[in-house]
Amino acid sequence: MHFLARSMKDMVIEYIFGCGLCNVFSLLVLGFFTVIYYWCKGNPFIGVQQPPISLNELEKKRLLRTTFQEKKIPENVDVIIIGSGASGLVCAGCLSRMGKKVLVLEQHDRAGGSTHTFEMEGFEFDVGVHYVGNMADGDMDHMLFDVLSDGQLGWDKLDSKFDSVVLNDKEHSMILFGNGEEKKYTKSLLKYFPKEEDAIKKFDTLLKDSSKSVVAYVLMKVLPKFVTKFLLRTGILYALFPQYQKLTETNVKDVLNELTDDETLKFVFGYAFGDYGTYPSKAPFLMHGMLMDYFRNGAYYPRGGSTSLAKNMIPGIRRGGGNVLVNANVERILTDDEGKVYGVSVKRHSNSVIVKAPIVVSSIGIFNTFQNLLPPRVSEQYDVQMSDLDTGLSCFQTFLGLKGETKELELRKRNYWIVNNLDAESAMKKYMTLTAEDAASAPIPLVFVSFPSAKDSCWRERYPGKSVCTAVTFVNWKWFENWENLSAASTKDHVYSAVKKGIQEQVVNVVLKNFPQLADKIEFVESGTPLSHKHYLGTPKGEIYGIDHTMKRFQPELATRLLPTTSIPGLYLTGQDIFTCGVSGAAVSGIITSGAIQGRNHFLDLYAAMLLKVCRRFWVRIAGKAQ
Incomplete structure (x- = not known):
């Protein structure tokens, strides 16, 4: 059970039509910004399509269970992401395609968060993905997962x-x-x-x-x-x-x-x-x-079950020099005397391993992040009171x-x-x-x-x-x-x-x-x-949709504070809590957070990629008719 945000392309077009503003000027403006973003360097959804990493199913399953060890931590990590659910993996995938070396840390013994599966007595069960929408060819969500999985996710x-x-x-x-x-x-x-x-x-x-x-x-x-x-x-x-x-x-x-x-x-x-x-x-x-x-x-x-999301997105993260490690129980987000984030502490048996990075993204929920991973002097800087949620x-x-x-x-x-x-x-x-x-x-x-x-x-x-x-x-x-x-x-x-x-x-x-x-x-x-x-x-009370989807959550006073950015330098948030629930809701939060880190609007990046795809198909048809 989950929410899925509608295709942004459809929403914008329907809004223009619905408000009676469908005129040449509106379309020119939309087209102008699309073209600008297409030509801007750094669009993670446009460029030379990377060939998929050749892995059989057994090798992909092993990717899901790469256990945390110090020797497996990449050098000079740019971004640490806590949690390997849809939001964490989408955020990591986008950042990896923009040249960032990303380390994703998962406390469970397999990657995927709510998209993981488990096997018992010869049967495979999913725990969180029952259906999604907006996955027809040409839809925004389809484009997003297609790019981040190198076209391997069906x-x-x-x-x-x-x-x-x-x-x-x-x-x-x-x-x-x-x-x-x-x-x-x-x-x-x-x-x-x-x-x-x-x-x-x-x-x-x-x-x-x-x-x-x-x-x-x-x-x-x-x-x-x-x-x-x-x-x-x-x-x-x-x-x-x-x-x-x-x-x-x-x-x-x-x-x-x-x-x-x-x-x-x-x-x-x-x-x-x-x-x-x-x-x-x-x-x-x-x-x-x-x-x-x-x-x-x-x-x-x-296709292949809900675990296919993680199986097919992790190779792209690793290709960018990053990694996704499980059995990595993050016990603290580390901050210096000035309150700036500089990494995390991972509990490993009876010891703690310090992993440093200038940016830490938490995808494990607001309650877990600010009540469990940060000292009070730092968490008090966050402008959302836990009592509001x-x-x-x-x-x-x-x-x-x-x-x-x-x-x-x-x-x-x-x-x-x-x-x-x-x-x-x-x-x-x-x-x-x-x-x-x-x-x-x-x-x-x-x-x-x-x-x-x-x-x-x-x-x-x-x-x-x-x-x-x-x-x-x-x-x-x-x-x-x-x-x-x-x-x-x-x-x-x-x-x-x-x-x-x-x-x-x-x-x-x-x-x-x-x-x-x-x-x-x-x-x-x-x-x-x-x-x-x-x-x-890791859900505080065994819930599956994060903070409650009440009226207050969507009203501007709170909606404008539940953001990917925080008042704590170097700390970002992603996941259901900053947008809304479900696979697509989490995925949207992932691209919002990646965009915030990079100073880009990934929605416009996606529109540009979709427009380019339409143009390519158009020219193929024209060329075919010419022949």
């Missing part, structure tokens, strides 16, 4: 109705709704809700408004602070993006209540709050709208290994959002008030179910005769916090095990109720509690 398209809402009442009725291709989306809704045409059209308009308005949020992240302040004080930003203020000051729940009285339609409109992990009554409609609108043109899954909902994942292949098991390339109450927020809040022991035997109000093996076109080559299922829900962190500071062995006492097993059984019950054909096909079951997320991914 994407498989999911079913056109890739998200299905399953409404389970006491009689177990099942109704499917799909959010898919743009022209079919409203038609699909009208088929089920013929009397709600007005509400559906208004909702569709709000999605488009959100997609246009998110450009304002991006500008707050990439423009110099004094420019942003000027645009806000003069009202120019709101004049350019007139819907932004309303969309960030109105929550999802209120918007849906205004649109319709039909409770089923409300849930179909709002089901995807699980993709950003914030209750509809707290989340701004901007977040929800841009997420839903982004998925209009379909969803994709990384909340963590998102904690996560519980269940992984099922299945005997049989996709066709045999009748699996689809889609996700299922399964609820037992149309008011999912109220049901979840009530569920959260239970004790841990009661929760272990209580029905779960919301479960997300998907089959990664069905989405990956080369799964069968790797795991013939097998399939996997991933099921995700939200739980209360307080149910597990008593075991937070105990060792892995100690956490397996009878109470912890009973709570974990009980919730797991409830999740499996939901899966089998909706997919009864799997009843005798389950060969393996394992679950990850919030403590698992904290241990492997």
